[in-house]
Amino acid sequence: MNSPLLEINSITKSYQIAGQDVVVLKQFSMTVGKGEMVSIMGPSGSGKSTLLFILGLFLSPTAGTYSFDNRDVLQLNRKEQAGFRRNEIGFVLQGADLLENSTVYENVEYPLIYAQSKRSGRQKRIHEVLDQVKLSHRIHHSSNQLSGGERQRVAIARALVNHPSVILADEPTGQLDRENSLQVMNYFRAIAEQTETSLVIVTHDQQVAEFCDQIIIIDRG
Amino acid sequence: MRKSDLIRISGRQVFRQYRKNIGVAMIIILGTAGLIMVITMGRSIEQNISSDLEIIGNATRIRVIFKPPETIGAIQDNREFSDRVIKEITRITGIEAVAGIIRKRGYVRATSGEREKQFECLGVDHSFWHIHGSTSLHGTLITAADVRNSKLVCTIGQRVAQELFGSVDVVGKFIRIENNLIEVTGVLDTISMPDKVRHIFLPITTARKRLSRMSPRNRLYIRCSSWDDVLPALRQIPDVLEKFQPGDEVELFFPVEILKRVKAIAFGVKTFVKLALISTLFLGGFGIWNIMMMSVRARTREIGLKKAIGAEDKDILVQFLAEAVLLSLSASTLGILLGWAGVSLTADIINSSPPQELFWFSVLIGFLFSLFLGVAAGIVPAIKASRMEVVTALRYE
Ligand SMILES: Nc1ncnc2c1ncn2[C@@H]1O[C@H](COP(=O)(O)OP(=O)(O)O)[C@@H](O)[C@H]1O
Ligand SMILES: [Mg+2]
Numbered sequence: 001m002n003s004p005l006l007e008i009n010s011i012t013k014s015y016q017i018a019g020q021d022v023v024v025l026k027q028f029s030m031t032v033g034k035g036e037m038v039s040i041m042g043p044s045g046s047g048k049s050t051l052l053f054i055l056g057l058f059l060s061p062t063a064g065t066y067s068f069d070n071r072d073v074l075q076l077n078r079k080e081q082a083g084f085r086r087n088e089i090g091f092v093l094q095g096a097d098l099l100e101n102s103t104v105y106e107n108v109e110y111p112l113i114y115a116q117s118k119r120s121g122r123q124k125r126i127h128e129v130l131d132q133v134k135l136s137h138r139i140h141h142s143s144n145q146l147s148g149g150e151r152q153r154v155a156i157a158r159a160l161v162n163h164p165s166v167i168l169a170d171e172p173t174g175q176l177d178r179e180n181s182l183q184v185m186n187y188f189r190a191i192a193e194q195t196e197t198s199l200v201i202v203t204h205d206q207q208v209a210e211f212c213d214q215i216i217i218i219d220r221g
Numbered sequence: 222m223r224k225s226d227l228i229r230i231s232g233r234q235v236f237r238q239y240r241k242n243i244g245v246a247m248i249i250i251l252g253t254a255g256l257i258m259v260i261t262m263g264r265s266i267e268q269n270i271s272s273d274l275e276i277i278g279n280a281t282r283i284r285v286i287f288k289p290p291e292t293i294g295a296i297q298d299n300r301e302f303s304d305r306v307i308k309e310i311t312r313i314t315g316i317e318a319v320a321g322i323i324r325k326r327g328y329v330r331a332t333s334g335e336r337e338k339q340f341e342c343l344g345v346d347h348s349f350w351h352i353h354g355s356t357s358l359h360g361t362l363i364t365a366a367d368v369r370n371s372k373l374v375c376t377i378g379q380r381v382a383q384e385l386f387g388s389v390d391v392v393g394k395f396i397r398i399e400n401n402l403i404e405v406t407g408v409l410d411t412i413s414m415p416d417k418v419r420h421i422f423l424p425i426t427t428a429r430k431r432l433s434r435m436s437p438r439n440r441l442y443i444r445c446s447s448w449d450d451v452l453p454a455l456r457q458i459p460d461v462l463e464k465f466q467p468g469d470e471v472e473l474f475f476p477v478e479i480l481k482r483v484k485a486i487a488f489g490v491k492t493f494v495k496l497a498l499i500s501t502l503f504l505g506g507f508g509i510w511n512i513m514m515m516s517v518r519a520r521t522r523e524i525g526l527k528k529a530i531g532a533e534d535k536d537i538l539v540q541f542l543a544e545a546v547l548l549s550l551s552a553s554t555l556g557i558l559l560g561w562a563g564v565s566l567t568a569d570i571i572n573s574s575p576p577q578e579l580f581w582f583s584v585l586i587g588f589l590f591s592l593f594l595g596v597a598a599g600i601v602p603a604i605k606a607s608r609m610e611v612v613t614a615l616r617y618e
Binding site: 053058078079082083085086087091093097099100101102106111113114115116158162 | 222223225226230233237238522523526527528529530531532533534536610611612615
């Protein structure tokens, strides 16, 4: 295995539900290497999304440590967290969330806008990532006109556009048929191999999981 | 976020969602247009209404005569208003025109061909017409040049024309009075002075030179610019007399009751219009606030998504604020255009040019107000949106 990119140790997360603490993650640890593809499996409600939110700094754990590139990222303030998300993380949300009433181009441009990248370089970069997911011909289509598989690929291109160190994908094939699922996983594989980007992919699907280098199974508690 | 990106993104949002924004935009457009029209044309319209009411009620006209002499049985009262006094009264602010008249004592005999009749006769200034809101039925009423050059011309009432010529359109015909051949240059439309259908009007200068037994100039008619000017003018006229014609005391006549009522109506209307406009604009502001509040809720997912792909709180805040300001500013720009069109149209109708400075002043006010409206209505929703936690936003369905 390559040198580790991110490492979490003894992470515990509990939610307050009706005044009671409900533990979702308990003493959970994992390590992801550079360019490594990891899949997270587990039944519904086992805390997979919660884990990804913690990795993306959208949630802080109740206990445990998280180091990213040897930095303790749990110490970051709100502004630094946003910067961390912009520069290190590409998020592919559950259900291929695109901005409605916006074109493919505009969707992929947003991360560049928030990273204040120069306007002159944007177009080239957007074409590059759309080429990677074979969607250049759809560049000026509205997101509402795309099929499920195409939306998922736009979401991947958008996650890639800022050269992240890791892509976090929450059930990226959940709503796709077999053929489209395999296609998406092939893109992920290619990305991991060509750009040394690590991937953490939450999935239900055994066949999808088998594309990965490491399979982690979480179960309640 | 770069400024150029901010403007692009919020512009896209506001104009792509124009269906949702159109109602609020209309309110702001109309409110701004109305505000501009009221500020710019308010005074012009008021003056115009006063001149219309003139015909009905003479609300802004003052009549000045000398106090009757104390001694009973005075043989002749020769007091008259000097040119100087007339000039000084004209100078009082709020006074638009002053006209002195002289009257024939008794009647004049006027002849045309075979016909001969007796009529009343007045010598007038050209401003006499303007003061009474009079217009001509045919030809032109006695002009300034006629007065200056003591021309042998006259304006006659309808009945005079009927009785002497058997018709009303008699411009260019001549009548003879005391051996003067006088051309009829105008027939008066006596709707503004129904009691003068049997009068012959000569330039005051001509009447003085050519006719016998004319009274001195002991009666003035004064017209104020608007009903707000009447009371101040009433206070100043005696002072002018005291200064330039000491000892000659005057009596002032003006339509107290009409003035009171007109003022009350005008005040009511003005207050109502202003209140209506201000509430319109606040309604617009409330509409923006409501739209932004609703869209913070409806756009929860968008906010979460944007934060997930790297937006800072500040990016979300400025975007929402920019959308609110852009909406109110673009609506008020349209409102200014509409207001300008309205001002030009009104100016055309009431025949006065729109005051440029007032117009630009009202544009400035309109802009500042809508900027304020946008910020005030947008700030709370924007803060709310920017504080939203990503997880809450993404789990929201
Ligand atoms: N904000 C929250 N408040 C309370 N409970 C939550 C919250 N978010 C998630 N949970 C609970 O935590 C558990 C794990 O949720 P999640 O991480 O979405 O699981 P998965 O993605 O594996 O289906 C679920 O039982 C869910 O109801
Ligand atoms: Mg989940």
